[in-house]
Amino acid sequence: MFADTLKSEGLELEISQLEARLHDLRSQLDATTYPSPPSSHPDTKTQWTIPSDLYNNKFQSESVRSSSLHALLLLSDSALPLGSFAYSSGLESYLAHNKHLRANPSVSFHRFLKLSIASIASTSLPYVLAGYRHPETIETLDNDLDASTPCIVAQRASVAQGRALIGVWERAFRGSFAAPNRSTDTGAQVAVTSIDEFSDTLKSTLGEVDEYDMGPKGHFAPLWGVVCRAMGLDLQQTAYIYILNHAKAVLSAAVRASVMGPYQAQNILASQSLQDTMMARIKREWNTQVEEAGQVVPALDLWVGRHELLYSRIFNS
């Protein structure tokens, strides 16, 4: 009897491993024909599909050059010096507040990741999309996001990354991506001018404080939208990388907070369920106006705000 159970368990394990392998292979296959999420925004072209002649032996430099692949890879690089990995987006505080969940860290982490993605999508993604669609409104977007950020911890994190993004743009990307005849998208040129102007205002108003006129701050989300526009990404890519980078940062924090190992983190990052979650959240907020943006996970505000109360901290948020 006991031996039987053992045997069936062994079989089940093997089946699940094979299924996982099958799943991986299918995902690889599907990844080559990955379609865009539904879009209602007319001026966006979808660039998800890598042309099928990829399998031809002939090298086609045009397919790489004409797409935004290069910019996409630059912006999704974990080596992009934004300092994103100094922040756990509330994970550290969440773990401290939910000690009773320590028994099953994986379940507990999955819950957090899901909440965190829903929250970033409902609070910040509308600003990313608005920054992309209307780069010229960056200053208003920056002010409104600053007004909507309920705690100092989150504010610091957002501003630090936003200013770092301006720094990277000016010192590294601008030279290659701001050439006037590089893009046919007039929006991209508007975006370049908008960043330049915003950056100037940011530098000139440092330290100048009025009670009701706080001056620009440099929040991350709207700047991300504008920079992506300037670099020729389409709107879907912009939104997808924004959420994916957030998921990566949270997962990286989880590894460093000893919630899981690096392979497990990559496993989650690669999983279809994470993709589905991200897509569903993007789809949900696709047409959300910034005025309608808001916190869908009230508990998260509390965890992030109480990060300051932790006795020992390894992250800045």
Added chain:
Amino acid sequence: MRQPTMPIRSPFESSIAKPGQGNVVLSLLPPNNPTLTTLTYKYPLKLVPRAPGFIPEPDPAALSDKCPSMPVHLYLLTYGGGLLPGDHIEVSIKLDPRTRMVVTTPQGSTKIFKTDSKTDSNFNVIKGHRKKLPANESISDMSQQSLDVKIGRQAAICYLPDPSVPYKDSRYAQVQKFTVDASAKGDQRSSLCVLDWVTQGRTSRGENWNFRFWKGRNEVWAADEKTGKNRLLLRDSVILDDESEAIDADDDEELDIGGMSGSNSHLVHADTPSQAGLVPLNIIQERTRPHGVVGTLILSGPVFDSLGAYFMHQFTSQPRIGSRNWSSESSAPEPSISTNGDVTWTAARVRAGFVLVKFGAKDFETAKVWLGGLLREEGSIAREFGEEALFCL
């Protein structure tokens, strides 16, 4: 002796066209006489001024400037103590310079009744006054409340209402907009204290975040009359959505990723067995857990400066999470109200001098005792506005 005029119009007068609208203007008539120069409302809304009972103790040091006038107390009521589907309450309040107003809701809670187009006829039988609702129009059968308050220089509003109690299957959206005078600086600034809280529903009936939609948005704007420019100072927005509805009518197809989801769906589940146990039936419950009530308190302006500082002090002096008491002999710090284990809260001094307090508690009673306790312990609200300002706490 000249009598101050009290032109309180009849609520049945048809000066306001739409039901649920109310309009209040509080002016300071000479020499120092706060008067409601406008007070109109229409069913199902009711606005009742309370006879001014409280007179702030004259503080000789700051008689002329800091305590300019007696607070006027306004009750905000709705028939039946709550909102039916399709009800749209729209209150606009204007506080002239140097006036003070207390607004409370003396009904214990703001009940949000359930939305169900099938029972519309029942509602009409019971509440004969209410207009017949167009069926299947999701926006029109949502209960809505909007509050628009303009606060002049040196004026102050203290708005500590009952919590919103959304019943099972209800849908509700609320927008509260406060506009302060941008040209006022320092001690001349407008002051506001606003509480916004929502509970899980009727716990006696086992409701636990079982409504369909609740959205609360609070905004503070600075308006410059000279330039006509408005600037957003603060926006606090909470959206509790069970996401049972499709978001877009024209964009309705499932997020089907190229046939991938069909063939692989069982694998997705097999892949993440840990998540299977996590998929909650109630998405709002999952996002508010472990709290039974969540809320926000917004404080700004010279009148509430000391209260804001008090909250910040209480917050930063909470015991560190995860710290250990190394000295065995020292006694544990006395348990004070602010460190109540059933309340999780945070306070932040965000921009423009605003103090934002966010809290979650296991139930309404706990939150009420905690918040009421802190406000009474600090004492400035009772001192400036009278004990009745804390009526709901």
